[in-house]
Amino acid sequence: MELLIDVGNTLVKYALLENKQLSKINHCSTFDFLKLLSSFDHISSIVIASVSNPIFSQEIHAWAESLDIQIKPLSTEAESFGVKNSYENYSTMGVDRWLAVLGAQYLYPKENLLIVDAGTAITFDVLDKYKQHQGGWIVPGVDMMMQALFKNTEKVFAEQSEIDVLKFGKTTSDNVNLGCWSTASAAVHGAVEMTKNTEHSVERVIFTGGNGSELNRLGQFKATYIDNLVFIGMKRFL
Ligand SMILES: Nc1ncnc2c1ncn2[C@@H]1O[C@H](COP(=O)(O)OP(=O)(O)OP(=O)(O)O)[C@@H](O)[C@H]1O
Ligand SMILES: CC(C)(CO)[C@@H](O)C(=O)NCCC(=O)O
Ligand SMILES: [K+]
Structure with missing residues (x-):
């Protein structure tokens, strides 16, 4: 075992x-x-x-x-299982991202993918069906966005609340909650949009991470949530 x-x-x-x-x-x-x-x-x-x-x-x-x-x-490599890293200095890419990419490629080898790992930070990785990583983004996670607001303002606060749908808020708390979740969701849309009319136009979004299923639920796009994506990537090394 x-x-x-x-x-x-x-x-x-x-x-x-x-x-x-x-x-x-x-x-x-x-x-x-x-x-x-x-x-x-x-x-x-x-x-x-x-x-x-x-x-x-x-x-x-x-x-x-x-x-x-x-x-x-495990550490990030320039190439693993034929999957090629786009980083100028591959060792600086977080190994969790590389493993999520390898997990996604294992599950969906025939599609251009956008992998979104929503945890402390939110990472975006584009992998084309020819096993070439095309680059990505790192943005603050939803909690971190809120913490940054609280830390740097006097009167902005929020209570934890369940979000039904993304819309505009009419209280401070709703403005923060809806704003931060909408920002994260909009970034996913933006990443997909950015690949339109390129050779690696995204065919599937794959969410993982602690906030991934919520982002999947709130977004209006075809996507798959896989909670153990990093572990599926890890398993390839065993
Ligand atoms: N059931 C859950 N358990 C823990 N965190 C959760 C859960 N549901 C949502 N979250 C949120 O997910 C985030 C943690 O995500 P994740 O589990 O991917 O953490 P992490 O691996 O420490 O993050 P990272 O790898 O980005 O550093 C926290 O911001 C937390 O609010
Ligand atoms: C972005 C995080 C924090 C996400 O867990 C991790 O992948 C990391 O520390 N990455 C290093 C920087 C990079 O991936 O370019
Ligand atoms: K993670």
Whole structure:
């Protein structure tokens, strides 16, 4: 049994692989994950991808080595499984993005794709059906947009609320909630629009990440939400 770990900036996500089958994803803080570690002493190997502080990964590394458990850190490559990175300096691209791209390419090899990972940040990656990454965007996540507003203003605030449909708001709280979600959603539309009339015109949008299913629900476009896209990418390395 293998343990797959995706270390983000807010949460650690992990899943088990048993007989090539991915378990459901769990998530927790790095602090809670370290408390859980001893319960994984029966696994044969670990695959880890991190875009966060290396100290956490180093602790897992040390623990695995002390128990003779193999540990394989993943990193972004110039090319993986024939998929070619567009970055001038590929190693600076977050490995979570690269794994999401590889997961999407595995699931939909015949379409031009836009991969949107909506977490702490929202990343956009365009991958064409010839396995060429065409570039992307990084924007603040919905929570981060709101936090930036609260931090830099005196009278702007918001309460957490469920959004039914995207529209204009008539209270401060609704203005913030609807504004930030609409901004994220508009960026998805904008990314699709930007590829129109190019050779990599997007045929499918794939959402993942903590806020991905909500963005999928709120948007008015044909899209697919895949909660374990990064793990599907990781599985290709096993
Ligand atoms: N069930 C959920 N659990 C945790 N976060 C959730 C959930 N639903 C929505 N979210 C939101 O998703 C965001 C976290 O997304 P994600 O789980 O992709 O985190 P992350 O991996 O730490 O982010 P990143 O990888 O971008 O650093 C938070 O802003 C949170 O508000
Ligand atoms: C953008 C995030 C934070 C999303 O998790 C991560 O992919 C990251 O730290 N990336 C490094 C910068 C880049 O991808 O160009
Ligand atoms: K992520």
